[in-house]
Amino acid sequence: MIILKLGGGLLTDKEEEFSLKEDVLERVAGEIKEGARGEIIIVHGGGSFGHPLAKRYALQDGFKDERQLEGVVRTRAAMEEFNRAVVDALLGAGLRAVGLQPSACITCRGREIDRFETAGLEGFLKLGIIPVLYGDVVVDDKLGFCILSGDRIIARLAGVLGPERIILGVDVDGVFTGDPKRGEGSLVEEVNPGNLPHLLDNLGALDNDVTGGMKGKVLELAALAHEGHGSQIVNAAVPGRLKKALLGEAVKGTWIAPGNYEGVF
Amino acid sequence: MIILKLGGGLLTDKEEEFSLKEDVLERVAGEIKEGARGEIIIVHGGGSFGHPLAKRYALQDGFKDERQLEGVVRTRAAMEEFNRAVVDALLGAGLRAVGLQPSACITCRGREIDRFETAGLEGFLKLGIIPVLYGDVVVDDKLGFCILSGDRIIARLAGVLGPERIILGVDVDGVFTGDPKRGEGSLVEEVNPGNLPHLLDNLGALDNDVTGGMKGKVLELAALAHEGHGSQIVNAAVPGRLKKALLGEAVKGTWIAPGNYEGVF
Numbered sequence: 001m002i003i004l005k006l007g008g009g010l011l012t013d014k015e016e017e018f019s020l021k022e023d024v025l026e027r028v029a030g031e032i033k034e035g036a037r038g039e040i041i042i043v044h045g046g047g048s049f050g051h052p053l054a055k056r057y058a059l060q061d062g063f064k065d066e067r068q069l070e071g072v073v074r075t076r077a078a079m080e081e082f083n084r085a086v087v088d089a090l091l092g093a094g095l096r097a098v099g100l101q102p103s104a105c106i107t108c109r110g111r112e113i114d115r116f117e118t119a120g121l122e123g124f125l126k127l128g129i130i131p132v133l134y135g136d137v138v139v140d141d142k143l144g145f146c147i148l149s150g151d152r153i154i155a156r157l158a159g160v161l162g163p164e165r166i167i168l169g170v171d172v173d174g175v176f177t178g179d180p181k182r183g184e185g186s187l188v189e190e191v192n193p194g195n196l197p198h199l200l201d202n203l204g205a206l207d208n209d210v211t212g213g214m215k216g217k218v219l220e221l222a223a224l225a226h227e228g229h230g231s232q233i234v235n236a237a238v239p240g241r242l243k244k245a246l247l248g249e250a251v252k253g254t255w256i257a258p259g260n261y262e263g264v265f
Numbered sequence: 266m267i268i269l270k271l272g273g274g275l276l277t278d279k280e281e282e283f284s285l286k287e288d289v290l291e292r293v294a295g296e297i298k299e300g301a302r303g304e305i306i307i308v309h310g311g312g313s314f315g316h317p318l319a320k321r322y323a324l325q326d327g328f329k330d331e332r333q334l335e336g337v338v339r340t341r342a343a344m345e346e347f348n349r350a351v352v353d354a355l356l357g358a359g360l361r362a363v364g365l366q367p368s369a370c371i372t373c374r375g376r377e378i379d380r381f382e383t384a385g386l387e388g389f390l391k392l393g394i395i396p397v398l399y400g401d402v403v404v405d406d407k408l409g410f411c412i413l414s415g416d417r418i419i420a421r422l423a424g425v426l427g428p429e430r431i432i433l434g435v436d437v438d439g440v441f442t443g444d445p446k447r448g449e450g451s452l453v454e455e456v457n458p459g460n461l462p463h464l465l466d467n468l469g470a471l472d473n474d475v476t477g478g479m480k481g482k483v484l485e486l487a488a489l490a491h492e493g494h495g496s497q498i499v500n501a502a503v504p505g506r507l508k509k510a511l512l513g514e515a516v517k518g519t520w521i522a523p524g525n526y527e528g529v530f
Contacts, residue, residue, distance in 0.1 A: 063392065069361050069392060069393065069394060070361070072361075072363070072392070072394065073356060073361050073362060073363055073394060076363045076364070077349075077352065077353070077356070077363075077364075080345070080349060080364060081349075084342075084345060084346075084349075087342065088342070091338060091342070096334050096335070096337075096338050097338060098337070098338055098341045098342075098368070099341070099342075099345060099366070100366070100368075100369050101364070101365070101366040101369045102369075103363070103365075103385050103389075104365050104366045104367075104369035104370040104382075104385050104386075105369040105370045105382055105385065106385065107384040107385050107388055114384075115382065115384050117369075117370055117380065117382035119372040119379075119380050119404065120368050120369050120370065120371065120372050120403065120404050121369075122404075123372055123404025123405075123406070123409075123410070124368075124404060126409075127328065127334060127337070127404075127409055127410065128334065129334060129337065129338060138385065139384065139385050139387075139388025139389060139392075140388075141388070144388075144391075144392055145388075145392065
């Protein structure tokens with residue numbers, strides 16, 4: 001089994017609300033069709049469908065006042081629209097895929113996943129159908145609701161399902177020591193318990209995103225690596241690279257190596 | 266709490282695939298806005314989005330061959346599109362609603378609901394948000410997949426959540442002794458353990474529908490009535506009637522009376 005995360009920034013233009021990169025999505029769907037063997041679960045981020053709304057209504061803070069509920073229902077609707085587009089692209093590429101709504105099967109408690117009913121998801125997998133999940137606004141027993149990132153979903157799924165591989169398709173070459181979009185820093189080919197602390201210091205100064213950006217991503221992946229699940233970050237915006245990664249061929253990117261990360265966070 | 270079922274035949278033209286009755290949907294959403302007080306859960310049927318596809322791919326038989334999987338993913342996509350339209354109409358009427366995917370939180374075993382994770386649904390209710398579920402194709406531990414009707418979902422929800430009232434909005438005045446669409450038979454104002462056996466004989470000869478039509482509906486509702494949950498079938502195609510029913514006013518329709526239905530089925 002492969003768990004594939006597709007970054008929101010890969011599939012949407014983060015500068016413009018509800019802007020799908022249709023050409024990228026279509027190509028990525030084609031590469032999944034060509035590269036995927038066996039069971040695969042796809043999780044995509046919120047991109048410009050989820051993040052601007054979530055930020056505007058301060059959904060990451062949980063329930064503070066009634067007006068945020070407008071943001072909850074609008075964010076859910078927008079994420080469903082985004083998910084529909086991703087599933088449609090996969091169907092268009094000749095794959096069998098179904099959307100799978102996180103807020104229907106997951107609840108949190110203090111932003112941590114509390115309950116996750118995976119029976120439906122596992123059943124679709126067994127049928128040879130690709131479940132497609134996404135970052136979503138979900139019910140939180142303590143906060144009322146919270147934002148659950150796609151990265152957190154894959155971390156939990158990895159723990160429950162024990163995939164052979166975890167691949168994160170994003171729009172940069174991997175983890176950098178600076179901001180790659182400004183041409184700063186160099187690619188980190190491997191993250192491990194030795195270099196993570198220094199990296200986190202660098203990343204902390206960089207991005208700002210409701211779900212934590214690259215720092216949040218690396219922290220989630222390091223926690224996963226601590227549990228024995230290594231993961232691979234690749235630039236899916238470069239044609240052919242995601243397909244190669246899916247086929248198990250060597251590609252440029254960052255490998256988050258399994259290891260003992262205790263005390264590193 | 267009110268559980269409201271909206272029939273697929275009420276909201277779509279069953280003769281034409283994927284045909285939404287937009288005017289009816291908009292009016293119904295408005296009546297819900299005007300009539301609903303307190304917590305409400307909405308469940309809608311498949312109508313011409315779900316039934317023709319489910320029939321074409323024989324989804325009610327469960328997994329028989331690979332080609333049906335095309336039907337599974339297409340039915341799921343079509344039902345999401347239908348659900349999206351229903352949720353959008355509710356939002357348009359000024360209500361707060363979110364779609365809630367049955368196949369993400371429910372699995373069956375031999376067509377009976379086996380697991381139903383309701384934590385997300387209950388959390389949305391507590392926030393004052395209306396969860397909108399629907400008849401769906403769901404994973405079945407024995408059959409691979411099966412069709413789960415909206416009627417079966419409300420039956421289970423009623424058992425778990427104990428609503429004050431259950432209302433079924435359809436496009437006929439209620440249960441008839443004949444086919445009301447052909448002007449046959451008379452309206453049955455109350456279904457009870459005394460008149461049910463004779464009614465079932467009549468209904469059995471009438472309709473043919475992947476989810477069992479009116480006979481299936483009455484059987485589900487009688488099982489529910491046996492558990493102490495009475496329900497009300499009203500004609501939501503007649504302007505104003507659904508609103509009155511929601512407000513608790515007397516309206517034309519069929520009341521499925523609570524009682525001991527043992528041995529009747």
